[in-house]
Amino acid sequence: MRAAIMYGAGDVRVEDRPDPTIVQPTDTVVRTVLSCVCGSDLWPYKSMPATDTGRPMGHEFLGIVEETGSDVTHIKVGDLVVTPFTYCDNTCDYCKKGLQSSCRHGGRYGWDGVDGGQGEAVRVPQSDGTLVKLPVDADSELLPSLLALSDVMGTGHHGAVTAGVRPGDRVLVIGDGAVGLSAVLAAKRLGAEQIILMGRHTDRTDLGREFGATDVVAERGNEGIARVRELTGGDGADRIIEAVGSRQTLDTAFGAIIDGGTISRLGVPQYMEGPVGADMIMRNITLTGGVSPARAYIEELLPDVLSGVINPGRVFDQTVVLDEVPQAYKDMNDRRVLKALIRL
Amino acid sequence: MRAAIMYGAGDVRVEDRPDPTIVQPTDTVVRTVLSCVCGSDLWPYKSMPATDTGRPMGHEFLGIVEETGSDVTHIKVGDLVVTPFTYCDNTCDYCKKGLQSSCRHGGRYGWDGVDGGQGEAVRVPQSDGTLVKLPVDADSELLPSLLALSDVMGTGHHGAVTAGVRPGDRVLVIGDGAVGLSAVLAAKRLGAEQIILMGRHTDRTDLGREFGATDVVAERGNEGIARVRELTGGDGADRIIEAVGSRQTLDTAFGAIIDGGTISRLGVPQYMEGPVGADMIMRNITLTGGVSPARAYIEELLPDVLSGVINPGRVFDQTVVLDEVPQAYKDMNDRRVLKALIRL
Numbered sequence: 001m002r003a004a005i006m007y008g009a010g011d012v013r014v015e016d017r018p019d020p021t022i023v024q025p026t027d028t029v030v031r032t033v034l035s036c037v038c039g040s041d042l043w044p045y046k047s048m049p050a051t052d053t054g055r056p057m058g059h060e061f062l063g064i065v066e067e068t069g070s071d072v073t074h075i076k077v078g079d080l081v082v083t084p085f086t087y088c089d090n091t092c093d094y095c096k097k098g099l100q101s102s103c104r105h106g107g108r109y110g111w112d113g114v115d116g117g118q119g120e121a122v123r124v125p126q127s128d129g130t131l132v133k134l135p136v137d138a139d140s141e142l143l144p145s146l147l148a149l150s151d152v153m154g155t156g157h158h159g160a161v162t163a164g165v166r167p168g169d170r171v172l173v174i175g176d177g178a179v180g181l182s183a184v185l186a187a188k189r190l191g192a193e194q195i196i197l198m199g200r201h202t203d204r205t206d207l208g209r210e211f212g213a214t215d216v217v218a219e220r221g222n223e224g225i226a227r228v229r230e231l232t233g234g235d236g237a238d239r240i241i242e243a244v245g246s247r248q249t250l251d252t253a254f255g256a257i258i259d260g261g262t263i264s265r266l267g268v269p270q271y272m273e274g275p276v277g278a279d280m281i282m283r284n285i286t287l288t289g290g291v292s293p294a295r296a297y298i299e300e301l302l303p304d305v306l307s308g309v310i311n312p313g314r315v316f317d318q319t320v321v322l323d324e325v326p327q328a329y330k331d332m333n334d335r336r337v338l339k340a341l342i343r344l
Numbered sequence: 345m346r347a348a349i350m351y352g353a354g355d356v357r358v359e360d361r362p363d364p365t366i367v368q369p370t371d372t373v374v375r376t377v378l379s380c381v382c383g384s385d386l387w388p389y390k391s392m393p394a395t396d397t398g399r400p401m402g403h404e405f406l407g408i409v410e411e412t413g414s415d416v417t418h419i420k421v422g423d424l425v426v427t428p429f430t431y432c433d434n435t436c437d438y439c440k441k442g443l444q445s446s447c448r449h450g451g452r453y454g455w456d457g458v459d460g461g462q463g464e465a466v467r468v469p470q471s472d473g474t475l476v477k478l479p480v481d482a483d484s485e486l487l488p489s490l491l492a493l494s495d496v497m498g499t500g501h502h503g504a505v506t507a508g509v510r511p512g513d514r515v516l517v518i519g520d521g522a523v524g525l526s527a528v529l530a531a532k533r534l535g536a537e538q539i540i541l542m543g544r545h546t547d548r549t550d551l552g553r554e555f556g557a558t559d560v561v562a563e564r565g566n567e568g569i570a571r572v573r574e575l576t577g578g579d580g581a582d583r584i585i586e587a588v589g590s591r592q593t594l595d596t597a598f599g600a601i602i603d604g605g606t607i608s609r610l611g612v613p614q615y616m617e618g619p620v621g622a623d624m625i626m627r628n629i630t631l632t633g634g635v636s637p638a639r640a641y642i643e644e645l646l647p648d649v650l651s652g653v654i655n656p657g658r659v660f661d662q663t664v665v666l667d668e669v670p671q672a673y674k675d676m677n678d679r680r681v682l683k684a685l686i687r688l
Binding site for chain 1: 438441443445446469506594603604612613615616617618619620621622624625626627628629631632633634635637664
């Protein structure tokens with residue numbers, strides 16, 4: 001099969017790889033139908049040291065089950081399935097608590113001999129727990145939105161859930177990338193009354209408005225904080241979803257949060273330390289969030305995607321074939337593209 | 345009247361001050377019956393720059409209402425009342441959310457022309473919202489435990505509540521000071537199954553065991569983390585209440601918390617930055633807590649104190665009169681005394 005492999009910063013190649021086969025009786029081989037490039041793929045694209053062996057890329061995909069291991073019972077050959085972006089047994093104590101991202105038998109696509117999702121086929125470990133059967137055909141127009149359940153929508157939803165968004169809340173979403181926009185959609189879905197989107201790419205913030213943002217703040221840093229406070233009657237936002245991951249955006253979050261409010265982080269932090277001193281204590285601010293246990297949310301979000309209540313697939317503004325994936329990385333890294341869909 | 349005034353590090357004096365009078369129609373003057381010294385009073389005792397004017401000390405007291413302002417309706421002369429350690433109107437939007445520590449008309453004893461609690465009388469601003477009438481006589485043996493509702497018990501309870509302690513949880517309390525011990529009591533009250541108390545003063549940890557601690561860990565740092573993990577089946581504690589405030593104890597908390605767990609901080613941080621990088625995100629750790637809105641908890645905890653279910657007043661291991669307050673500071677600072685009760 002062919003798959004996208006990263007050999008270092010700026011160096012993604014599509015090349016031949018061995019076809020996946022069943023290794024463990026809990027494995028399933030999935031023939032990929034749709035995949036995509038994640039914002040988090042851009043961090044190694046910017047910084048990965050050059051390597052001879054390369055790393056299979058991609059962790060979001062849906063496809064058709066091609067072969068199942070002898071222990072697999074929930075999924076059968078021919079099923080259309082979507083995966084969360086980490087695999088998991090969905091039965092261990094962490095999974096039962098809804099923290100599939102910490103599954104005792106889980107792991108990441110592209111690591112430890114497991115294929116990436118940006119390729120023609122994938123061996124999925126712990127597939128009974130990982131994969132969710134989709135009740136549509138492989139040519140359904142809903143497929144991009146169903147693919148979004150693999151990561152981006154489940155991640156935005158995790159931000160809204162851990163931030164504690166409730167009806168009537170004033171929510172700030174920092175970052176107009178695909179995760180930030182999904183967080184807007186999730187906050188709207190959970191009943192937020194005011195959703196301020198902080199971002200400066202008008203094509204993206206326009207989509208954010210369609211997703212439910214009531215206000216857009218283009219300013220950053222102290223100016224951005226002042227603008228958010230102005231929009232929230234001086235007090236700051238009740239809930240903040242930080243979907244960038246820089247130290248500057250973290251500082252912005254602490255500046256724009258109301259006393260007693262919650263900041264949920266979704267972006268992978270590009271810093272080691274943060275401002276958790278006396279101010280955070282005096283104002284009773286909570287810092288939460290993290291890697292989404294996307295598997296926990298698929299069944300919850302699926303009905304709203306199927307019924308069209310939410311259309312998270314609108315974050316895909318480019319569609320490529322596998323050979324164009326290197327260019328898709330470049331386009332996303334240059335911010336010409338929000339999120340690239342890969343049609344296999 | 346006479347009151348304790350701090351003039352700088354190590355310099356607490358008991359001296360004459362003007363008798364408090366009603367200034368605002370919402371004020372009440374309370375004749376103090378019991379007060380005490382707080383662990384947080386020791387921070388200025390260690391570090392306050394010398395001053396000519398001094399600062400009235402103390403923020404925990406109960407006493408008899410001596411005079412009420414014209415707008416005061418809930419409290420009448422002769423009532424025995426307890427105060428939370430910050431005053432508040434208990435009607436603003438923050439108070440209604442249970443965040444009386446951020447009250448729009450609230451403030452701190454000993455600041456802004458308001459008396460401290462370590463004196464013979466106190467003018468209490470916003471007294472209708474602040475003061476809670478106690479249904480006992482001024483000679484009740486319950487008075488020390490009722491005084492504990494002013495701060496230390498409400499603070500320990502805030503730690504347990506914000507940490508999300510639920511029945512069956514494995515809880516770690518870091519610090520065997522009066523707040524840590526109160527947090528043990530609070531965690532037990534909320535149904536924690538295992539309560540590990542980290543501290544090395546056996547007289548204090550012995551009281552901690554009586555309060556509900558199931559295990560005591562004397563080790564600190566990496567050894568302490570290893571011991572907590574050993575006691576929790578390798579995974580770490582579900583909830584951690586950090587009641588010290590040093591960077592070392594914060595790092596210990598991050599090392600000893602389970603994936604998906606919550607760390608609640610009660611200690612005033614003696615640091616500006618903390619380890620909130622990728623590990624916190626990958627493991628979905630929540631950092632919360634802060635200054636307790638003690639007013640929010642008095643009615644909830646009062647019945648359990650009155651019935652003897654909890655006896656938080658046991659943290660007082662020294663009783664002094666007002667003139668002995670300077671020595672009480674010294675004894676607490678030297679760790680010869682856990683928490684000093686002041687009988688007026």
